[in-house]
Amino acid sequence: MSKRHKVKFKVALSKIAVTTLAVGALAPFAVAQEIAEREAYFGETHVHTSWSFDAYIFGNHLTGPADAYKYAKGEPIKHPLGYDIQITTPLDWMGVTDHSEYAGVVRLANQPGSAISKLPIADKLIVKDPADIQRIYLWLGESMIEAKPIADLVKPEISGTVWDDNNKAADAANEPGKFTAFCSYEWTSTPNFRNMHRNVFFKDCAKVPEAPFSALESEAPEDLWAWMDKQRDAGNELLAISHNANVSGGIMYPTEVDFKGWPIDKAWSDARERNERLTEIKQIKGNSEAHPLLSPNDEFANFEILNFLLGNPEDSFVTLGGSYVRQAFKDGVAMQQAEGYNPYKMGIVGGSDSHNTGVPYRQENFYGGHARLDGTSMERMGGHNFTGLDVRFENPAGLTGLWAEENTRGSLFEAMQRKETFGTSGPRMKIRMFSGWSLSSDLDQREDWVKAAYEQGVPMGGDLPAPPEVTRSGTTTPHFVVWAIKDPSAANLDRIQIVKGWSQNGQSFEKIFDVVWSDDRVPDVVTGKVPAIESTVNIASATYDDTTGKTELIGTWSDPEFDASLDAFYYARALAVPTPRWTTIQAKDLGVSPPEMVSATVQERAWSSPIWYTPSSDARGQAVAGKTTDDLEKAGAVALTDAELKTLVSGKYLWLKNSVTGGLMKSRWTEDGLLMFMNIDPRIDIPSEFGDLVAHSNLGEANSAYSIADGKIVTNFGNRDYNYAVYKMEPAKSASADDKAKSSYYFARSNEFGYANYEVVEPPVFLGTEITDAVVPSESIAK
Numbered sequence: 001m002s003k004r005h006k007v008k009f010k011v012a013l014s015k016i017a018v019t020t021l022a023v024g025a026l027a028p029f030a031v032a033q034e035i036a037e038r039e040a041y042f043g044e045t046h047v048h049t050s051w052s053f054d055a056y057i058f059g060n061h062l063t064g065p066a067d068a069y070k071y072a073k074g075e076p077i078k079h080p081l082g083y084d085i086q087i088t089t090p091l092d093w094m095g096v097t098d099h100s101e102y103a104g105v106v107r108l109a110n111q112p113g114s115a116i117s118k119l120p121i122a123d124k125l126i127v128k129d130p131a132d133i134q135r136i137y138l139w140l141g142e143s144m145i146e147a148k149p150i151a152d153l154v155k156p157e158i159s160g161t162v163w164d165d166n167n168k169a170a171d172a173a174n175e176p177g178k179f180t181a182f183c184s185y186e187w188t189s190t191p192n193f194r195n196m197h198r199n200v201f202f203k204d205c206a207k208v209p210e211a212p213f214s215a216l217e218s219e220a221p222e223d224l225w226a227w228m229d230k231q232r233d234a235g236n237e238l239l240a241i242s243h244n245a246n247v248s249g250g251i252m253y254p255t256e257v258d259f260k261g262w263p264i265d266k267a268w269s270d271a272r273e274r275n276e277r278l279t280e281i282k283q284i285k286g287n288s289e290a291h292p293l294l295s296p297n298d299e300f301a302n303f304e305i306l307n308f309l310l311g312n313p314e315d316s317f318v319t320l321g322g323s324y325v326r327q328a329f330k331d332g333v334a335m336q337q338a339e340g341y342n343p344y345k346m347g348i349v350g351g352s353d354s355h356n357t358g359v360p361y362r363q364e365n366f367y368g369g370h371a372r373l374d375g376t377s378m379e380r381m382g383g384h385n386f387t388g389l390d391v392r393f394e395n396p397a398g399l400t401g402l403w404a405e406e407n408t409r410g411s412l413f414e415a416m417q418r419k420e421t422f423g424t425s426g427p428r429m430k431i432r433m434f435s436g437w438s439l440s441s442d443l444d445q446r447e448d449w450v451k452a453a454y455e456q457g458v459p460m461g462g463d464l465p466a467p468p469e470v471t472r473s474g475t476t477t478p479h480f481v482v483w484a485i486k487d488p489s490a491a492n493l494d495r496i497q498i499v500k501g502w503s504q505n506g507q508s509f510e511k512i513f514d515v516v517w518s519d520d521r522v523p524d525v526v527t528g529k530v531p532a533i534e535s536t537v538n539i540a541s542a543t544y545d546d547t548t549g550k551t552e553l554i555g556t557w558s559d560p561e562f563d564a565s566l567d568a569f570y571y572a573r574a575l576a577v578p579t580p581r582w583t584t585i586q587a588k589d590l591g592v593s594p595p596e597m598v599s600a601t602v603q604e605r606a607w608s609s610p611i612w613y614t615p616s617s618d619a620r621g622q623a624v625a626g627k628t629t630d631d632l633e634k635a636g637a638v639a640l641t642d643a644e645l646k647t648l649v650s651g652k653y654l655w656l657k658n659s660v661t662g663g664l665m666k667s668r669w670t671e672d673g674l675l676m677f678m679n680i681d682p683r684i685d686i687p688s689e690f691g692d693l694v695a696h697s698n699l700g701e702a703n704s705a706y707s708i709a710d711g712k713i714v715t716n717f718g719n720r721d722y723n724y725a726v727y728k729m730e731p732a733k734s735a736s737a738d739d740k741a742k743s744s745y746y747f748a749r750s751n752e753f754g755y756a757n758y759e760v761v762e763p764p765v766f767l768g769t770e771i772t773d774a775v776v777p778s779e780s781i782a783k
Contacts, residue, residue, distance in 0.1 A: 036451035038403040038420070040430045041412060043093035043180070044072060045241055045400050046199050046283060046351030047359055051098040051162060052186075053140050055355035056106040057133050059372030063357035065096040065166050069173035069181055071358040080371035085358045088365055089428060089489065092407050094173075095184030096166065097199045100214035101144050103185075104162035105153045106136065115161075121152045133373075137387075141311060145190050149216035156211065163212060167205050174205075176408045183208050187224055187240070189215040193311040194249030196221060196259075198276070199351070200228070203237035203413040220259045222268070225275040239416060243280035243351055245328075246288040247309055250319030250720055253328035253344060255335060255751065269335070269343035278416060279346040281325055281423045281607050282398035283353045284369040285389075289573075289607060290326045293718060296692035298512055299529070300497075300575060300603065304395045304425075312388025320718025321689050321751070329610060330501040330508035330688050333567035336614060337503045338753035347419025347461045347609040348571070350398025350426075359397045361426040362490075363602065366396050366582035377586045381595070392583055392595050396426040401606075403432070403459070419461025424606040427487035431496075431606040433460045433572040437467050439479035444516075444554045453481055460571070461609040466616050467564055477562040478613065482515055483554040484574035484606060491576040491604065492549025493518060494533045498557060502568040505626030506752035507660050507687040515572075516555030519548055535578040537601045542580040542588035549577040564615060565623035571610040575603050626659055627756045629725065629748050637727040637746070645708050645726060648745065656747065656758045661685050664764060665693070674702040675715055679767060689751055691717055712750075723750045724758075 048055045049064045060080040067077045074090035098104075108114040109125035116122055125136060143150050166185070173181035183205040189196035196219065202208050213227040224240065231238055245252035251259070258268055281289050286306030295301040307318050321327065325348070332344030352359040354369040368374030374384060374391040384391050401422045402415040415421060422431050432450070436457025443449040457479075458464060467476045482496045495517035501510045514523065514530040523530050537544045553574070562568075578601040587594040594600045615623075640648065648654075649669040657664055663684035668676040680686070680697040696703050704715040712723035729744040747758035 034405050036448075036454050038405055038415075040401045040422075041092035041180075041404055041407050041415075042399050042401050042428050043091050043095075043412070044352060044359060044397075045095055045184075045201070045278075045349050046097050046186070046243055046280065046353050047094070047357070048098055048186075048353070048355045049096060049357045050107050051104045051166070052355060053099060053102040053106045054137060055098075055357075055371065056110070057127060057137050058355055058370045059133075059375070060355055060357060061107070061110070065098070065169035066172065068096045068357045069094060069169065069179075073173075073179055077358055079358065079367060079375060080356060081375040085356070085360075085367055087358070088362050089487075091179075093180035093182065093402075093412055095182035095199070095201055096170070097184050097186040098166065099188045100163075100185045100212040101188050101216050102140055102150075102153050103166075106140075108162075116153075119152060121150070138311075141190070144188065144215055144219075145193060145311075147191075147216070147219055154216055163210075167208055171205055174409070177406060180407055180409055180412055182409065182413075185212045187213065187215055189219040189221065189224075190310055191219050191251075191259075192249070193309050193313040193316060194251050195244045195247045195310055196251060197243050198224060198240040199243060199280075200224075200238060200240050201413070201416070203409060205409075207234075207236040209236065221276075222258055222260060222271065225271045228275045229271070237413065237417075239277045239413075240275050241278040241280055241349060241351075242276055242346075244283060244285055244288065244353065245279065245323050245325060246286050246291075246306060247318070248323050249309060249316060250322035250718075253322045253331060255322070255331050255753075264335075264343070266339075266341040269341035272343040273345055277347055277419060278349050278421060279325055279328075280351045280398070281348050282425055283351045284394050284397050285353060286393070286395070287425075288323070288325050291320050291324050291718075293691050294320055294324055294327050294689065295510060296686075296695065298510075299532075300573075300605075303603075303605070304393075306393050308389050308393070310387070317719040319720050321720045326499065326501065326510065327688060329569050329571075330503070330510060333501060333569055333612070334503040334506055334508040334688075334753060337567045337620070338506050338755070342567075342612075342614075345419075345463075345610075345612055347416070347421040348423045348607050349400040349416075349421055350423030351400065352397030354397060361397050361399060363396055363426075363580060363582040364585055366586075369394060369397070377590060381583065381586055381590055381592065383595070390597075392598055395602075396582065399424045399426060399428065401428075401430060419609045420459050421461060422606055422608045425602075425604045427490035427576070427604050429484060429487050429490070429493075429574060429576065429604070429606040431482075431484045431572055431574045431608050433480060433482045433498075433570075433608045433611065434458065435464060435478050435480045435570065435611045437464075437476065437478060439481060439556070441479065441556055441558075443481045444483075444556050449481065449483075449554070457481075458611060460611055462611055464611060464613045466619075476564055477559050478570075480515070480557045480559075480570065481554070482557070482572045482574075482608075483552075484572075485552045486550075486576065491544070491579045492546050492551060493553050494549055494575040494577050494603065495530060496553050496555065496572055496574045498570050498572055500559065500568060500570050502563070502566050504566050504623060505660050505757060506755035507658075507757060509685045509687060511561070511685070513557065515557040516553045518550035518553065518577075533577055535601065537578050537580055537584075539580070539584060539594065539600050540588070542585040544577070544579050546577070563623075564619045565621070567615060568613045569610040570613075572608040574606045576605065578603055627746060628754045629727065629756055630754065632727045632729065632746060632756055635729065637729040639711055640726045640728055641711060642708050644728075645711070645713055648726065649713065653763075655761050655763050657761045658684075658687070659757050659759060660687070664761070664767065665697075666763075669706065673705050673707060675704045675706045676700070676702045681767070687752070687757075689717055689720075689722065724748065725750075725756075727756060
C-alpha cells in the first residue's frame with residue numbers, strides 16, 4: 001500500500017470510529033464510508049482436487065477439498081507427484097469446483113472398503129498404468145459428451161455423499177473476516193468436445209440443495225439456468241461463472257440460436273444475465289479476453305493464445321467468433337441496439353482450472369496443472385502432448401479480485417452479484433475504474449478520490465445512467481478515472497488502457513485508448529499509441545530489473561469520440577512491464593534454450609469489469625438509421641438466387657460502401673471461389689469478425705474462400721461460416737433514363753442482425769480524404 005493510501009486508510013478508520021459513536025442521524029455517512037473503503041479480496045473461482053474424476057485419472061490421488069483450502073491459506077501441501085507445493089501469497093477466499101459429473105467415483109473405486117469399490121463396475125475404474133488414464137478418461141468423458149450417464153456411477157448414495165463432504169470441507173475452512181470458503185462446483189457440459197463449463201457458487205452453505213445439477217442431467221445451459229431459478233425461488237442465492245470460452249468452439253457466446261436451436265430472444269437474454277453474472281477471462285489453459293484476428297489493432301491481444309479443443313477431436317478447429325469475451329461484449333451491445341436486449345453484460349474474473357488441488361499463480365512458481373502429465377520441469381519443457389495439448393502453452397493461473405466491504409460469504413457474493421470484480425493473469429495487481437457524467441477531472445489528484453468517484457459515478461460492473469443532455473455533438477461525454485497498483489512482490493506497471501466497444505446498425509467496433517502510463521513516453525503522432533516500454537529482461541539469465549515502470553498509476557479520461565445515440569461499453573486493462581515467462585525460467589534452470597513456439601517474455605495484466613452505456617429511446621432516435629432486409633423487401637427489393645449471385649460476383653471486382661462507416665473497399669471474387677478485400681483505409685473503423693483487412697489488403701492475400709448455396713454467399717472467418725444475402729433494388733419509375741438502366745445491390749452480412757450495410761457502388765476516381773479542394777498552381781497550368 002502506498003504512503004498516500006495508508007494515510008487515507010487511517011483517516012477513513014478514524015472517521016468510521018467517530019461515526020459509530022454518533023447518533024442514528026449519521027448512519028448514512030457510515031454506510032457511504034463503508035462503500036468508499038471497499039477492499040480488494042483475492043480468491044480462486046476454479047480448482048479441482050482428487051475428487052474430480054479427471055484429476056484422479058491424471059494422477060492426483062493425495063489431496064482433497066480440505067487440502068485446497070489449506071493451500072489457499074498458505075500451508076504447504078503435496079503435489080500429486082509427492083513434492084511440496086506452497087502458494088506465494090495466501091488467498092482471501094476460495095471455492096473448490098470439482099466436477100459434479102461422477103464426482104468422487106474414481107477416487108472411491110480405487111479406495112478399498114468404499115461403497116463403490118465393492119461394485120463390479122469398480123474394476124473398470126482402477127488406475128494402474130498410463131494406459132488406464134486414456135481409457136477411463138475417454139470412457140467417462142464420452143459418456144458426458146454423448147449425454148449417456150453410466151447408471152451405476154450416478155446413484156445418490158455415491159454422489160450425495162461426495163457433495164455433502166465437499167460442503168462440510170467448505171464450512172470447516174470458512175473463517176468470517178479472515179478467510180471465506182464457498183460451497184461451489186463445476187457443471188461440465190462438453191458437447192462435441194466443446195467447452196460449455198460453468199462454475200456455480202452458492203451464497204450460503206446452509207441452503208445448498210441435496211445434490212448439484214450436473215451435465216449428466218442436461219448439457220443445455222438453459223436447463224442449468226432454469227434449475228438455478230428454482231433454487232433462487234426457494235431462497236437459495238447462487239450464480240454461475242462461464243469459463244475457458246477460448247476452447248468452446250464458438251458456442252459459449254451465441255447470438256442467433258441457443259443450445260437447443262431456438263432463436264435467442266429477450267427471455268433467453270434475461271435468464272442468462274440473471275444467472276450468469278460473471279465470465280472467466282484467463283486460466284491455465286489460456287486467455288479468453290481477445291484474439292489477434294478478432295482485434296487486429298490491439299498490439300497486446302496476442303497473449304497466451306491456446307489453439308486447442310478438449311479431447312483433441314480430429315474433425316474440429318478452434319473457432320474465434322463466440323469464443324472470446326471482448327467479442328461477446330461487442331455482440332452484446334449490437335444485440336441491445338438491434339434486438340433490445342444484451343445477454344453479455346458480464347463481470348470479469350480469473351481462475352485456474354488446476355487439477356493439482358494446489359494452484360501456481362506465478363511464472364517463477366509454475367508446476368503445471370495436470371498432476372503427472374505436466375508435473376516435472378523436464379516433462380513440461382519436453383513438450384509433453386496429452387489429448388492434443390502441448391503443455392508448453394499452459395501458463396500460470398488467473399486470479400479474481402472482489403471489491404467488498406468485508407471478507408465474508410455475504411459481502412463477497414454481493415460483490416460478484418453487482419460485478420464489482422476484476423481478473424488478473426496471476427499476480428495480485430489491483431485495478432479500479434469509475435465513470436460518470438460529472439466526474440471531476442482532478443480526481444486523480446485527490447486523496448478522497450474513491451469516495452468522490454462512488455458519489456459522482458458508477459464503479460466497474462455498473463451501468464451509466466442517462467446523460468444530463470442528449471446530443472451527438474460530443475458536448476456530453478462520459479468521464480472516467482482508472483487506477484492500478486502493482487503486486488508488491490511482482491513487476492512494476494507499464495500502462496492502463498481503456499478498451500471501448502460500440503455498435504451501430506448491427507455492426508460492432510472496438511478501440512483501445514492509452515489513458516495513463518509510466519516513464520517519459522510520448523504517444524505516436526499518427527496512431528496515438530504509446531510506444532512499448534523498454535524491456536529489461538535478460539533471456540539468458542531469465543531475470544529482469546524493475547528500473548522501468550511505476551508502482552502505481554492513476555489517471556482521468558473522457559471519451560473524445562462519444563456518441564450518445566450508440567450503445568457502448570468500456571473496461572480497463574492494466575499492463576505490467578515485461579518479465580521472463582515460466583518457460584524461459586525453467587529453460588535456464590535446465591540449461592537449455594527457451595522454446596521458440598511461445599514468447600520468452602510476458603506482460604502480466606489485470607482486467608476490470610466493464611461499464612455499459614445504453615441510450616434512451618430519444619437518444620437512440622438521433623442515430624443515423626440503416627437499411628434492414630425488411631426495409632428493402634418492403635420497398636420492393638428481391639433477394640438474388642444462386643444463379644444471379646454467381647453472375648453478380650464470380651470473376652468480378654465489386655466496390656462496396658459500408659453505410660455505417662462510409663468506408664470503401666474493393667472486393668475481388670475469383671471464379672474458383674476466393675474472396676479478397678482491397679483498398680482498405682486503416683483510419684476507418686473495420687466491423688467485427690472481418691480479421692485484419694488492412695494487412696490482407698497490403699499483402700494481396702485472399703481473405704476467405706467463398707461458395708454460393710441456398711441464396712447466400714458463404715464465407716469463412718476464424719473457422720466459422722458467415723454469409724451474405726444480396727438484394728436487388730430496381731430503379732424508381734420516376735428515375736431518369738440513365739438511372740433506369742441501373743439497379744442497386746445491397747449485401748446483408750449474417751452477423752449484423754438483419755441490416756444490409758454494404759451497397760455496391762461505382763468504382764471511385766479518388767480514394768484520398770485529406771484534400772477536398774485541390775488548387776493547381778497557375779505556373780503548372782502554363783507549363
